[in-house]
Amino acid sequence: MSGSVYSRTSRVLVGTAFAAALSFSAGISGAAAESSSLIGSWSGGGSISFSSGSKERARCRAHFAKTGATSYRMSATCATPSAKVDQTAELTRTGANRYAGSFFNQQYNTGGSIRITVSGRSQSVRLSGEAGTAVFSLKKL
Incomplete structure (x- = not known):
């Protein structure tokens, strides 16, 4: 036993x-x-609507790195028919596959808010600031 x-x-x-x-x-x-899910390089396109009322198509390439438990840093280069610009962003994970924060464009001394939703190897990006708004759809490289 x-x-x-x-x-x-x-x-x-x-x-x-x-x-x-x-x-x-x-x-x-x-x-x-x-x-x-956010870390790495992404590429894609979208449109920018300027506060002046004009709108342009844009192509972007972005890189995301983890900087803390729920924080990330983005560096991106975007090109439109009229300009090529670089911007950075500081993001925080706000939910499952959702991120929010602020972006800054040094060339034009402008910034605003950024929101990202990741779905698999795709992400939807929305930026809003005093210079205008932008919407992008990016794919993970």
Whole structure:
């Protein structure tokens, strides 16, 4: 009988350890997948609506890096038929696959708010500031 008790106890301990290991590794892979969804290089296009009323198509390439537990930094270059500009942004994860923050364009000394929603290898970007608004659709490279 003592062999049976030992055997059952060891199965419970092994089963508990196995369940804990599975739960721990699932937590790690879930956190890694969540935090890496924005990280990396992205490219795509969209449109910019200037406060003057004019509108232009634009192509952009952006790079995102993690800077903290829920914070990210973006650097991007966008080109329209009339100009090529660089901008940076500081973002915070606000929900599952959602990010918000502020952007700044040093060339034109302008900035505003930025909101990003990531869906798989695609992201929707919305920028809004005193110079105008922009909407982009980017794909992960």
